[in-house]
Amino acid sequence: MLSGYVKNRNLSAARLLFDEMPQRDVVSWNTLLSGYAQNGYVDEAKEIFDFMPNKNSISWNGILAAFIQNGRFESARQLFETKSDWDIVSWNSMMAGYVRKKRLVDAKRLFERMPERDIVSWNTMISGYAQNGEMLEAHKLFEESPTQDVFTWTAMVSGYVQSGMLTEARRIFDKMPEINAVSWNTIIAGYTQCKRMDLARELFEAMPCQNISSWNTMITGYAQNGEITCARNLFDKMPQRDSISWAAIIAGYSQSGNSEEALCIFIEMMRDGENMNRSVFTCTLSTCADIAALELGKQVHGRLVKAGYEMGCFVGNALLKMYCKCGSIEESYDVFEGMPGKDLVTWNTMIIGYAKHGFGKEALRVFESMQVKGIQPDDVTMVGVLSACSHSGLVDIGTEYFQTMGQEYGITAKPQHYTCMIDLLGRAGCLEEARALMRNMPFEPDAATWGALLGASRMHGNTKLGEEAAEKIFEMEPDNSGMYVLLSNLYADLGRWSDVKKMRMFMRDKGVQKVPGYSWIEVQNKIHTFSVGDSVHPEKDRIYALLEYLDQRLKKEGYISATKMVLHDVEEEEKEHMLKYHSEKIAVAYGILTIPAGRPIRVIKNLRVCEDCHNAIKYISKIVGRLIILRDSTRFHHFNCGSCSCGDYW
DNA sequence: CTAGGGTTAG
Incomplete structure (x- = not known):
């Protein structure tokens, strides 16, 4: 009964039942403990562990594994030091923990210290070296190990794959005495990663034991090699899907520039009732970021909170980026502040986010506090810092950072x-x-x-x-x-x-093709796209009437449409005419008409904003008393009360 | 407790 609830992840029911049990043996305690541990409730697991009247080795293994698997490695290490009679499973867990932290020296020390070694111990050590590119060491241990099983062999294949040594990987693969689905998938992934989709396909067709992962490997492979249609074919054909399949196809469409299709598939997935995992959240948020679909992004954020995911790394970083790229820099900072486990990507995203919005001082402030926290900046950080200075005109500070980053942080200028x-x-x-x-x-x-x-x-x-x-x-x-x-x-x-x-x-x-300029704006969950001289939007009459009106007001405000600044993409006689109808202006006008007062108007343009529009929008923000946030191909412009956050400097 | 498939910053 208790184990049934735990298996179904119904932990509150499990707890109720547990509390009502007249008698509890060590098995019931362990069941609840592992239930908490496997669902990320480390503190609850620890509480149960501390209260247990008697503990066996399974209890000790359980709490140790709970720490290791939930990122509390330091607690695990301290616990491990408190006693010496660990059983071999715990020794192996602890070693795997070091391996995951890439602390191979510590892992090896443990490996040598442990009272006895089984095949899992050898495999853990071998795969540790293999995953970190130390194939010579891996090979040495492989030779030394008393026996090899399918794990050992697959770890070697995987290691050669990671190191890009496909011929060697294949040689090992062909020598394997026993092959399972994981081994096949490993070598197939190797071929997809070096763009040999033909060979990958051949093996995929030949393998006798395809599973979901094999299909997922192929889908990702096609998607990442630019063959999204092939990926889609497989996705449609596959007998069963899991959340990774959905994530793979969403990411595939997103990365091949078809964000709309990616989001359609995401919506289809929700209708399908598929569980969302971290990858789906991550790539969906990243897609929302690309096309600045703030409303949808916020809904995904809501689901994320409901699903109870911790804002750890990948998902949190994607969320942060979504708010940055949707022009919602304040919300981005809220997410940033609320993230418990900030990694280097988190800091870099925030710094670059501020930089692109023209908030150079804020970017530098984040950079300072990052150093206070003892996080080492990397080359990406410095790109963010320098571009923050550049976008805000902070010449001296930028020059200073550029000159000192070598000795200060050991970063060579790229x-x-x-x-x-x-x-x-x-x-x-x-x-x-x-x-x-x-x-x-x-x-x-x-x-x-x-x-x-x-x-x-x-x-x-x-x-x-x-x-x-x-x-x-x-x-x-x-x-x-x-x-x-x-x-x-x-x-x-x-x-x-x-x-x-x-x-x-x-x-x-x-024969150079000009990239056509267009702008878009999200209104009530729908993206409205405009191009130069747009005449297809159903509301075009109202839009143009507003533009006419604004034009009159602009002239009164002393604004002169500066034909000298005009335009790249039009013939001379069209100049004056075209100025009014530039896509960013049309989108802004539509935003004024549809977005409730008090809320910012967010417009995105695929190219750089034209100088004349930039000028006009400054005035418009003053005339209509609205905050207008424009994302162009290089940065953000916050227009407010007649001026822009870029300081006319972009 | 060990091997495979996915996702984040420029």
């Missing part, structure tokens, strides 16, 4: 750091310094680096440098239409219309 610095110096008008830094950097500049210089040249009207940068970029990335647009805008700024025209012809000759 191309991205140089790009940040060139961006930082360039924006601040120090074009010569930026160019000099570029000459002195220990890498060949890539297109992104030249792009930063081109952007800065445009901002400060330096044609010579701009042309030089543009030329390099056209060589490296002839299809990068954004850069043609930048250079063409530089000419337009200076009124060099013949050069603008030349650029346009150049692009036509080269």
